[in-house]
Amino acid sequence: MAATVKMFVALSLFVLVLQGQRAAGRSFSIDYDNNTFLKDGEPFRYISGSIHYSRVPRSYWQDRLTKMYAAGLNAIQTYVPWNLHEPKPGKYDFTGNNDIEAFLKMANDTGLLVILRPGPYICAEWDMGGLPSWLMKDNSSIVLRSSDPAYLGPVDTYMAQLLPKIKPYLYNNGGPIITVQVENEYGSFYTCDYDYLRHLRELFIQYLGPDVVLFTTDGWWDGVLKCGTIDGLYTTVDFGPGTDPAGAFKGQRKHQPKGPLVNSEFYTGWLDHWGQPHAHTDKDKVATYLEKILELNASVNMYMFEGGTNFGYMNGANGPFKPQPTSYDYDAPLTEAGDPTDKLTTISNVIAKFRHLPPGPVPPATPKAAYGKVQMTFEATVLDKLTDLSPDGPIRADYPITMENMQQSYGFMLYRTTLTAAATGAKLSVPGIRDRGYVMLDETPAGILSRNGPMDLNLTAQAGQVLDIVVENQGRINFGRYINDSKGIIANVTLGNDTLRSWSIYSLDIDGALPTLFSQPSNPAVDIDGSLPPLSYVLQNDIEGIDGQLTNQEKRSTQPRRSRAGQMVPSFYTGTFSIQDTPQDTFLNMRGWTKGQAFVNGFNLGRYWPVEGPQITLYVPASVLKSENNITLFELEASPCNMAQSSDADCTVEFQDRPIINATVSRHRGEKYDSTATDSAPPQLDAFVAVVLG
Ligand SMILES: CCCCNC(=S)N1C[C@H](O)[C@@H](O)[C@@H](O)[C@H]1CO
Numbered sequence: 001m002a003a004t005v006k007m008f009v010a011l012s013l014f015v016l017v018l019q020g021q022r023a024a025g026r027s028f029s030i031d032y033d034n035n036t037f038l039k040d041g042e043p044f045r046y047i048s049g050s051i052h053y054s055r056v057p058r059s060y061w062q063d064r065l066t067k068m069y070a071a072g073l074n075a076i077q078t079y080v081p082w083n084l085h086e087p088k089p090g091k092y093d094f095t096g097n098n099d100i101e102a103f104l105k106m107a108n109d110t111g112l113l114v115i116l117r118p119g120p121y122i123c124a125e126w127d128m129g130g131l132p133s134w135l136m137k138d139n140s141s142i143v144l145r146s147s148d149p150a151y152l153g154p155v156d157t158y159m160a161q162l163l164p165k166i167k168p169y170l171y172n173n174g175g176p177i178i179t180v181q182v183e184n185e186y187g188s189f190y191t192c193d194y195d196y197l198r199h200l201r202e203l204f205i206q207y208l209g210p211d212v213v214l215f216t217t218d219g220w221w222d223g224v225l226k227c228g229t230i231d232g233l234y235t236t237v238d239f240g241p242g243t244d245p246a247g248a249f250k251g252q253r254k255h256q257p258k259g260p261l262v263n264s265e266f267y268t269g270w271l272d273h274w275g276q277p278h279a280h281t282d283k284d285k286v287a288t289y290l291e292k293i294l295e296l297n298a299s300v301n302m303y304m305f306e307g308g309t310n311f312g313y314m315n316g317a318n319g320p321f322k323p324q325p326t327s328y329d330y331d332a333p334l335t336e337a338g339d340p341t342d343k344l345t346t347i348s349n350v351i352a353k354f355r356h357l358p359p360g361p362v363p364p365a366t367p368k369a370a371y372g373k374v375q376m377t378f379e380a381t382v383l384d385k386l387t388d389l390s391p392d393g394p395i396r397a398d399y400p401i402t403m404e405n406m407q408q409s410y411g412f413m414l415y416r417t418t419l420t421a422a423a424t425g426a427k428l429s430v431p432g433i434r435d436r437g438y439v440m441l442d443e444t445p446a447g448i449l450s451r452n453g454p455m456d457l458n459l460t461a462q463a464g465q466v467l468d469i470v471v472e473n474q475g476r477i478n479f480g481r482y483i484n485d486s487k488g489i490i491a492n493v494t495l496g497n498d499t500l501r502s503w504s505i506y507s508l509d510i511d512g513a514l515p516t517l518f519s520q521p522s523n524p525a526v527d528i529d530g531s532l533p534p535l536s537y538v539l540q541n542d543i544e545g546i547d548g549q550l551t552n553q554e555k556r557s558t559q560p561r562r563s564r565a566g567q568m569v570p571s572f573y574t575g576t577f578s579i580q581d582t583p584q585d586t587f588l589n590m591r592g593w594t595k596g597q598a599f600v601n602g603f604n605l606g607r608y609w610p611v612e613g614p615q616i617t618l619y620v621p622a623s624v625l626k627s628e629n630n631i632t633l634f635e636l637e638a639s640p641c642n643m644a645q646s647s648d649a650d651c652t653v654e655f656q657d658r659p660i661i662n663a664t665v666s667r668h669r670g671e672k673y674d675s676t677a678t679d680s681a682p683p684q685l686d687a688f689v690a691v692v693l694g
Helices: 002-020 058-070 100-109 149-169 194-208 222-228 245-255 283-295 342-351 382-389 510-517 685-693
Strands: 028-031 036-039 042-044 047-051 075-079 113-117 177-181 213-218 234-238 262-267 299-306 372-375 377-381 395-397 412-418 423-429 436-441 444-450 456-461 466-472 503-508 538-544 550-556 571-578 586-589 596-600 603-608 617-620 628-635 652-656
Touching: 028 213, 047 058, 058 100, 058 299, 075 299, 100 113, 100 149, 149 177, 149 194, 194 213, 213 222, 213 262, 222 234, 222 245, 234 245, 245 262, 245 283, 262 283, 283 299, 283 342, 372 571, 377 382, 382 412, 382 503, 382 510, 382 571, 436 456, 444 456, 510 596, 510 628, 571 652, 603 617
Parallel strands: 047 075, 047 299, 075 113, 113 177, 177 213, 213 234, 234 262, 262 299
Antiparallel strands: 028 036, 036 042, 372 652, 377 571, 395 503, 412 466, 412 503, 423 456, 436 444, 436 466, 538 550, 571 628, 586 617, 586 652, 596 603, 596 628
16 A cells, blocks of 8 residues: 555656646747747747636636637737736735636637736736736835835735746646746836846746746837847737838847747727727728738737726726726727627638638627616615725724725725815815715715816815715726826815815725625614714615515615705615526616616626716626626716606616627716717727827
């Protein structure tokens, strides 16, 4: 028996050693003499597409990867978002939708190689470019993406967790990963810190071994390549349709005289911002320039091939402040919902000129369902639910504390103070509002502040009244020098000539509270010191319980107060709907509502803002649905419910079988809460170039 055990142990150890070492006969490298990649010693060119596992429900990873393979790709490219995998310092999550190993195995099993981009910074229209916001706790001036020990220390700790997970999936070790990117367009960042890049290079080699092909990506011009490239990291470039590939590759050659030509991001579409036209790139233009690239025998990755969705709060923003919407459709060859488009067919036809496509068609779009209208009901205001949303109670501080210093990363906060002096038409100024503030005085709406302006409003108040500011984090800047994008209220608040002090600051954990938020009677908020009796009354209501028994449940029967302008206290609305047969993908049409967060069966679908557009519907993947469903809206500004000129028939949402992400946008400043967003043809190419150039 002992001998058998010994044998088993020895065999196990041997397998472990083998896993960490090169798999016999497999190699991926660069042939500098012949300007090509070599895969198992043979010249190799990749034709790749970007897909982000963090933006696609795990239940659909295989569907998307199969479609990408069928379209003719031999590789995919994906980012690894640090802030997903280390949500709190030292707390790691590589499970469920964050199970990167499962994703890599699936890509490998689908016949796709992988170009991995683990950052630590990734840009990607992702909150703070993938960096965790807790880096800024007690250190808002941390020099991100540099040798600053305050930054590099956490980088080392995180990479010590991530990179050993990656190593077995390297091509040389039997996995699909052929190349690994270090940082991301580092040459575009102001720090230009070669020590930082060298540190990352050594760190990656330390964990992944000396044989892995490490590379960088930057724009194709000297201005960025100067700071983005160092020895030992293969220089690649990125550019979209409209840029002459030969010219762009000349830029690469200046910094990488030998080796394969590589475009790591060939843009098939482009990113969106709330309030600006949905980006569109003509499919024929994409095809024409893709063909030029392939004719040069360059390797290319199409960014994005499947864009997906910024579920939850994870969208980023561009400066000075333009947050990106929930949909990351990107006008990509596969839609946000994974549906093949004409652009995919056109691209496939080009690829077919350079490599054999797999047999068989690209799988069709998954079925979509229209579940119709759902009646919504007002449940409570955010102020009614403070004990549930902030179970630890407020932090009291003389002056406002940032979201990061409250050890919160995403979502919403409440800043509350009791006025100590009367004010008549005095200016309430909140220059540090990050990003939108919903102001109430004794639970009566008093206006909305925005970091894009206005950041102040006139207030008339009595001493003793309670000033509330619900603050929304709309997503952290993910590109450029201002990625230190702290949230909450980051500077003092003044009323007239007085600086307001003695704040009660609440982190609002909606996602955590949701499962039980409405399953018990709503306890109207009473401030800790009892200064805020509930304004609207609670009626004893008998309501039909789920099991048909009458149950006694307190329920606020009134709508929250609204200002003359129609603004309401941020409030929760719920609805339920049944699905008889197998749930399918659907799209939640939010027209008629203003701005907020939507949840179905506790899953955070993301942000809605139909009065801004261009996105009107939210993608609801089938995996979120079941036979009995509930929907919760956290409406920040104004609902269509019980408005004077409308009946409850308007207090609905609708699940439809098609997306609307390209609605006409027009500045809604001054318009109050009636969505005029309508469907329209996407704008011309130059419209979103203006977006990018600001
Ligand atoms: C408006 C500035 C956009 C800068 N980002 C650029 S050029 N991009 C390059 C970047 O590497 C990638 O992550 C994406 O962010 C992409 C845009 O989709």
